[in-house]
């Protein structure tokens with residue numbers, strides 16, 4: 001499932017592929033991926049791509065339409081991807097929306113499971129979308145502040161791992177990054193978030209940032225960010241599991257070597273951790 005690093009990578013690709021290009025045509029193949037409430041996507045025709053922002057897992061794309069700002073909001077849900085093809089080329093599998101651009105470039109929003117959503121935002125006023133307005137600080141833009149994290153964790157009795165999935169804490173952290181960050185911080189995911197001491201909060205804040213930076217570097221290697229417009233999004237995940245603990249149940253702990261990575265279910269989501277060195 002796309003988390004901050006994957007969405008940031010999608011942002012980078014879209015910027016390389018679409019910056020300065022004008023929309024020539026829009027084809028919606030599956031209406032379910034268009035969120036209700038916005039103008040029809042056909043309003044994109046004639047607009048030019050100018051800005052490529054991200055906040056947490058939300059893509060906030062800016063266009064100019066007849067001299068006025070227009071926003072394209074995109075959330076990738078469980079399996080959404082932005083892909084590039086030459087105009088006229090066969091669409092990729094699960095292409096739900098196709099946007100033809102000047103210069104012979106076509107963007108496809110592909111989504112197997114149909115949980116992702118797109119929406120046009122008049123005036124590019126993204127802050128008016130409740131899901132965007134509710135987001136906490138973005139770890140890449142604003143860092144992770146241990147004091148603020150501690151203050152937020154105090155507000156619930158839940159275990160720290162499910163708490164980290166709350167997008168008001170550190171926007172963009174999902175199930176993978178939460179397990180990875182807690183492993184890096186040496187904190188047991190079952191502990192109540194409110195029990196974390198100051199030094200542990202500082203370690204967790206560093207762990208979140210380090211885990212995201214690591215994933216970003218790994219994805220950048222995969223897409224071959226060689227510059228220019230040649231960057232290609234990796235369409236099918238390949239290569240070995242890059243994570244320290246995620247999806248590594250029953251393997252030896254890569255840090256203490258004596259513990260065994262254990263999988264447990266918290267709030268219906270998998271958590272991976274080392275019971276020996278995460279206290």
Ligand SMILES: [Zn+2]
Nearest residue numbers: 253256274277
């Ligand atoms: Zn360990």
